[in-house]
Each structure stands twice: as C-alpha cells, then as structure tokens.
Amino acid sequence: MAHRGNLVIVGISVGLALGIFIASLVFFGLRWYKKRAHLRRCANERCTTTPMSPDGTRMAKLQALTRVDIQKATQNFTTILGQGSFGPVYKATMAIGGVVAVKVLASNSKQGEKEFQTEVSLLGRLHHRNLVNLVGYCVDKGQHMLIYEFMSNGSLARLLYSQEERVLSWEERLQIALDISHGIEYLHDGAVPPVIHRDLKSANILLDRSMRAKVADFGLSKEEEFEGRNSGLKGTYGYIDPTYISTNKFTMKSDIYSFGIILFELITAIHPQQNLMEYVNLASMSPDGVDEILDKRLIGECNIVEARSLAAVAHKCLHKTPRKRPSIGEVSQAILKIKQRHKEGTTSFAGEDISGVVNWIELQQMELSKMSSVKEKITE
Numbered sequence: 361m362a363h364r365g366n367l368v369i370v371g372i373s374v375g376l377a378l379g380i381f382i383a384s385l386v387f388f389g390l391r392w393y394k395k396r397a398h399l400r401r402c403a404n405e406r407c408t409t410t411p412m413s414p415d416g417t418r419m420a421k422l423q424a425l426t427r428v429d430i431q432k433a434t435q436n437f438t439t440i441l442g443q444g445s446f447g448p449v450y451k452a453t454m455a456i457g458g459v460v461a462v463k464v465l466a467s468n469s470k471q472g473e474k475e476f477q478t479e480v481s482l483l484g485r486l487h488h489r490n491l492v493n494l495v496g497y498c499v500d501k502g503q504h505m506l507i508y509e510f511m512s513n514g515s516l517a518r519l520l521y522s523q524e525e526r527v528l529s530w531e532e533r534l535q536i537a538l539d540i541s542h543g544i545e546y547l548h549d550g551a552v553p554p555v556i557h558r559d560l561k562s563a564n565i566l567l568d569r570s571m572r573a574k575v576a577d578f579g580l581s582k583e584e585e586f587e588g589r590n591s592g593l594k595g596t597y598g599y600i601d602p603t604y605i606s607t608n609k610f611t612m613k614s615d616i617y618s619f620g621i622i623l624f625e626l627i628t629a630i631h632p633q634q635n636l637m638e639y640v641n642l643a644s645m646s647p648d649g650v651d652e653i654l655d656k657r658l659i660g661e662c663n664i665v666e667a668r669s670l671a672a673v674a675h676k677c678l679h680k681t682p683r684k685r686p687s688i689g690e691v692s693q694a695i696l697k698i699k700q701r702h703k704e705g706t707t708s709f710a711g712e713d714i715s716g717v718v719n720w721i722e723l724q725q726m727e728l729s730k731m732s733s734v735k736e737k738i739t740e
C-alpha cells in the first residue's frame with residue numbers, strides 16, 4: 361500500500377514538473393516570438409519609411425526636386441564638378457540654402473535607369489557619417505538625377521595623384537583609412553539587409569571640408585570593360601578581387617579585397633592601374649619591404665612602424681583565399697589600434713637613428729625602381 365502511495369506521489373511530482381516545463385516553454389517561446397516580430401517590424405520600418413541615423417534618431421525623408429529647381433541651382437548646368445561613367449556631376453547651390461552635388465544619369469544609359477531605382481531605394485534608408493548621403497532625387501521627362509551632400513575636398517584619388525593637391529599627411533591618411541573602414545562596416549554589418557559596395561576605389565572615396573572621408577557610389581556599380589568589351593564583371597580594373605573573376609561570386613570579402621588595395625594606395629600613392637600590385641608583390645619578397653614602396657613624400661614624415669602595421673592589415677585584406685581575409689570589423693579594430701598608438705606616440709624605433717632609417721628607405725626605393733624597370737624591359 362505504502363509502495364503504491366509512493367508511486368502516486370512520484371507520478372504527481374513528475375506530472376507537475378512536466379507541466380511547469382511545458383508552461384515555461386510556451387511562455388518563453390511566446391516572448392521570443394514577440395521579440396522577433398518586434399525586431400522584424402523595426403527592420404522593415406527602416407527599409408521602407410523614414411530612415412534612421414546611426415545614433416537612432418530619425419532622418420528627414422529624401423527631397424523630390426524638379427528639373428527647374430536643379431536648373432536654377434546649377435546655373436543651367438554650368439557648374440560641372442566632373443564626369444563619371446554614369447554622367448556629369450554638378451555643384452548646386454539651392455534656393456533654400458546649402459550646397460549639394462547633382463549626378464545627372466545619362467538618359468541613354470539603360471544601366472543607369474536600373475541602378476537609379478536601386479540607389480534611390482538603398483540610399484534613402486542608409487545614413488552614416490562615413491557615407492556620402494543621398495539628400496534628394498529628381499525624375500523629370502525620363503531624366504534621372506541623384507542629389508548628394510557636397511564633398512568640398514573632392515576624391516581621395518585626386519588628393520593622392522594630382523600634382524596640384526597638397527600632400528596628405530600620415531595622420532590624415534590614418535584617419536581616412538579608419539573613416540572608410542567605418543563606412544564599409546556600416547554597409548556590411550549595420551545595414552538591414554547588409555549592403556555589398558561592389559566598386560570600392562579611391563575615386564569613390566570623397567572628403568568633406570574637414571578632410572573626413574566618406575564612401576560614395578554604392579548601388580551604382582558598373583560593368584568593367586576589357587579591351588572595349590563588357591566583361592560582365594562589376595567593379596573597376598585594378599580593384600577587382602581575383603576570386604570574383606574566377607568564380608563570378610561577389611561577396612563581402614571582395615569588398616575587403618578592394619579596401620586592401622585602397623590601403624596600399626594610401627601608403628604608396630601608386631595607382632592600382634599603374635602596377636601597384638606588382639610593386640606590392642616585389643616588396644613583399646623582403647621583410648619590411650613596404651619601406652621600399654612607401655610614398656616618397658612621406659619619407660621622414662611618418663612613423664615607419666605604423667606604415668608597416670597598416671601594410672600588414674592591407675596584406676591580410678588581399679589574401680588570395682577570401683575566407684582568410686579579415687571581416688571589416690576586424691580591419692576597423694586593427695586600424696584603430698595603429699591610430700591610437702600614433703596618438704600616444706608609442707610606436708618608436710627604440711633608440712634607432714631615424715636619419716639612418718630614412719637613408720636606408722631611400723636606397724631601397726632606388727633599388728626597387730631599378731628592379732621594376734628591368735622587369736618592364738624584359739616583358740616588353
């Protein structure tokens with residue numbers, strides 16, 4: 361009898377425990393479901409309605425302008441800033457105040473039409489201090505225009521390669537590298553859904569009046585031409601991930617590759633279409649080889665230990681196996697560390713005579729240019 365009584369007690373306890381377990385499962389399951397539904401609602405809201413800024417505040421909606429507004433603001437399209445593959449870009453002074461840049465998409469460009477819709481819907485919801493924000497658009501009689509915040513210091517490519525520009529200091533270059541990294545980080549890790557840029561290059565990095573860098577032109581990637589024919593590949597020659605060429609699959613790691621190229625541009629001021637990778641590969645044959653390809657204008661003006669560290673980050677970004685390349689978050693962390701060390705002034709030569717190092721770098725650079733000119737002669 362007592363044995364039976366025990367069995368009943370055990371049965372009731374097991375039943376109770378099971379009941380409690382199932383009830384908590386239902387309770388927590390419901391909570392999890394509600395939370396997910398809430399997150400999804402927030403994400404959708406970000407995609408379709410008023411965009412959010414990175415600090416969570418709501419941004420103004422995109423402004424729709426008429427062709428007449430823009431005609432007035434650009435003095436009848438006479439204030440040209442430059443010509444891109446999608447059409448001309450004009451500086452516009454708006455009647456309500458403020459200066460903007462207007463990109464007029466060539467009306468004969470079928471691709472421009474398609475990309476226009478992509479960019480308007482994409483950019484309308486993407487806002488970050490390191491992205492060139494879209495502030496408005498214009499659709500008028502089949503003509504499409506995109507209106508961006510004005511970047512008074514132009515492109516990084518112009519700053520690095522134009523003789524008329526002043527030399528970018530090492531400190532500015534470190535800040536630019538970090539700004540670009542943060543812009544890409546927002547695209548890859550902050551945007552919902554994530555955005556792959558597909559055409560990262562120094563011409564698509566623009567600088568504001570405080571020399572802070574912003575990433576431009578996402579959603580506008582174009583097909584690259586090889587020998588006058590469309591290759592079917594998106595991006596720009598010199599920046600395209602070789603794995604993308606062989607697999608036709610563009611991933612975030614292809615953006616990381618292009619960013620690695622931009623980092624080397626910052627270090628060397630050699631354009632990727634002027635054999636940058638050949639110099640990088642030659643220099644990587646010797647330890648500290650980056651000294652040999654350092655921008656001549658930086659010799660004696662920058663901390664070589666920091667330049668070597670940045671080159672090491674760039675090398676990782678260019679790893680031939682995409683999954684071995686770092687994520688953009690890791691790249692930002694690494695650049696931030698270099699920048700902090702720079703600020704603290706802790707990257708020193710431990711008693712080395714700096715003038716000796718400078719002379720040595722100059723010698724190495726001469727050797728390298730001799731090597732590459734011999735190589736050019738052989739390949740001719």
Ligand SMILES: Nc1ncnc2c1ncn2[C@@H]1O[C@H](COP(=O)(O)OP(=O)(O)OP(=O)(O)O)[C@@H](O)[C@H]1O
Nearest residue numbers: 441442443444445446449461508509510511515563
């Ligand atoms: N928001 C802006 N503020 C100031 N200048 C700009 C702005 N956007 C573009 N520009 C300038 O206008 C010119 C053309 O830019 P665009 O982005 O159309 O072409 P690109 O990036 O140089 O070349 P591609 O179209 O082949 O990628 C460049 O000189 C660029 O610096």
